[in-house]
Amino acid sequence: MSQPRVPGWIYVVVIPLVNILLASLAAGLLFWYLDINPLQAVATMAYGAFGDSYGLGYTLYYTTSFIFTGLAVAVAFHCGLFNIGGEGQAYIGALGVGIVCLTLGGKIPLLLLLPISIIAAGAFGALWALIPAWLQAYRGSHIVITTIMFNFIASALMGYLLIEVFKPPGSMSVESAIFPESSWIPKVHDVAALVGLDLQRSPLNLSIVWALLSAVGVYYFVWQTRWGYEIRATGQNSGAAEYAGIHLGKTVVLAMLVSGMLAGFFALNVVQGEAHQIKLSLVNGMGFTGIAVALMGRNHPFGIVLASLLFGFLYQGGGELQFEFGVDPRIIVVLQGLVILFSGALEKMMKHPIERLYLKYFYRPTTTDAAEA
């Protein structure tokens, strides 16, 4: 019996939307309990996130970070690997960016420096993923365990380097010197001003262009190259991959290198684009949020960009909520949690009912069905 077919857009558009709607309903109940009008809360969040160029700038700045960490998780996932180490890989990426900007900044023009810092961010992130990848590929150590441990090692290493190496003499705070201004990635509002567009100041910088390019690049890499093919074959059916002569170890290492590289790019946005210095815990959980982003975005770059926008909205809009209503900042974490719960953990909950509804009311048999039957 052939399975009746439900078109892809049901899975890509309808089900995620329904899940988000359910999460919003649950969040609404929460606000109602806190004596906040849920509609007002939504309006506040929406205004805070999209209402003006300031809010929008912040939203897109967060979105940029999530695109990088989300893509990182997705590429590894296509190879059947759960890379929990985005946090550490992004942190080490910051080290690469920091070294490039502190040594070359002010000495060479940005146009020359930028490719170097991009390579450094990616290479350092990839390098940090390489050891867990190698251990998984050739020693059978589980990647989840090793990448988590490497997050802690990254954190300890960066703490040590910041105190012992990067902290300018005499400074009391644990952070590196500010990079020379010429090495900063330009802010979008500054670029807009050049063409006469007046935007409010926000941390949004041109890294977002690189993030979108990366998303396109990931699409082509995963679905349009033989390496992507091998990664997906390995992830979906390692027995078949072996049969096909695909070297499992090499493929695992390749997928993790690309994944670590994407996580490392995170530092372009947050360090070279906004903070302009290496700070303690600058990743601040965004590496982990990348898991939720990838999950929501169904590991597809397009979905990841959308999911990143949603999480950017939650971050920025949630901050606004806290500001307006004085709610506990942890409520925002609860909001994010609800979104993850409904669109991640309970993803299958709505799948069958929606499939059934579709088949019952909208399905028309097509010629392919007839040919098969």
Added chain:
Amino acid sequence: MTAQTDVAAQMAIELRGIDKRFGPVHANKYIDLKVEQGTIHGIVGENGAGKSTLMSIIYGFYEADEGDILIDGQVTKISDSKIAIASGIGMVHQHFMLIQNMTALENVVLGAERGIMLNDSMKHAREVLERLSKEYSLEVPLDTPVEQLSVGLQQRIEILKALYRGAKILILDEPTGVLTPQETEHLFKVLASLKEQGTTVIMITHKLQEIMAATDNVSVMRRGEMVAHVKTSETSREQLAELMVGRKVLLRVEKGEAAPKDALLEVSNLSWTAPDGVLKLDDVNLNVRAGEIVGIAGVSGNGQSELLDVLSGIKQVQKGEVKVNGHVIDKSHPLTPSEVRAIKVGHIPEDRHRMGLVNSFAADEAFILGYHRLPQYNGKVFSLRNEITKDCAEKMEKWDVRPQDPNLKTANFSGGNQQKLVIAREMEQDPDVLLVGQPTRGVDIGAIESIHNRIIDMRDAGKAVLLVSVELEEIMSLADRILVMFDGKVVGEVPASVANEQILGLMMANIVPDEVKALQKEAQA
């Protein structure tokens, strides 16, 4: 009126107008079925004929859209499997529902505990099981974890599970798929003794031979419809096959004489030990000449899979030597699967789901598996997706893979069409040596015919074909020479002209009959 009830009372189960649709798919079309009390009733049909749906309705997994189920003459609404069990229906699924690290006893008790404390349930279960297993020769070691038991024993546990729950009607879904011929024979004995005690057995299968051997009545399904009910004694395999497929089917493969030439594949003294230390291949010697099919018979798990894996480069040669077309593969000259493909060896793997295909891939992606690095599919950086799709579409048409949609997910093809896709992929590369494992496992009768013909065509085109199958009939009808494997060794060789089920059956149990010994001596002399 009374007479009518009497007739109904003799029926263990009766279906009246059972109808079930899944969206546009009409899986069961107004099915009527009567299963007499105390008989073994076979239900046959191709994959997708609706057998499993029908049984799922009886067992309460699905509810019928229309129609009634009568159990012992009473209309019973079976809305979930608990009601089915309470009505005396037991089901043994094709894929066993056992917890691997629990013992047989624990598995039987699971879900049928008599109270909070397990001790009492276990004691009771042990008594009942000991009685049942004696009565029906269903002996099972009760205290061994299931994972250490053979599939045959695991199946017995499933049957015991159903009987323990008071099953009067036992449904078996493809019960012999994983069994050795001996285990199958034993199963049929068990079923016969169950029948004697008044249990009704419904057996779903696509193996006609077994229907003929074990059942009293048989119902045939085709495309969701019940097309015939017949007494087994009044029908034949040919008639059943025709009813199943809807047209005449050749059960015997028609092929001419083989014209073998030089050996293309030579295996000498090949041994292979699994990582857990078990010797899986023990000094195997064989050769396959151009223009012949050499069959490897044997109970599944006697080294056939490892032989194919080693020959195709998935596993490395540890001891001995493989010569393909003049290329030597041994421990110091290992070849990867892609290198083996490059020296013109095709491999149709035994298990298309585990090896041959990636279910989530589109058909065209699955179609290049193993050949995905060939220049015709790749640019410098990007794959030539249009070329791949075009190529796949052409080959799908040529090999009659349906539906002819290269973008359709592999998982959405029927088993036969998936297998055709694999076979098309491997044969289209025009290999000199073709390794074939279980070519028709889970494939419809209609497709089997065409797959067999393709294999014969390869032979006639002067290729060397090595065929591994656990279906004796398939081996006997396709192979020109038959080797039997047991415990990693080649027990002996029989020309197809001499082979029959008795001889091969004995050899599969590591006994070489005298007539074969004589033949071998003759050959040596």
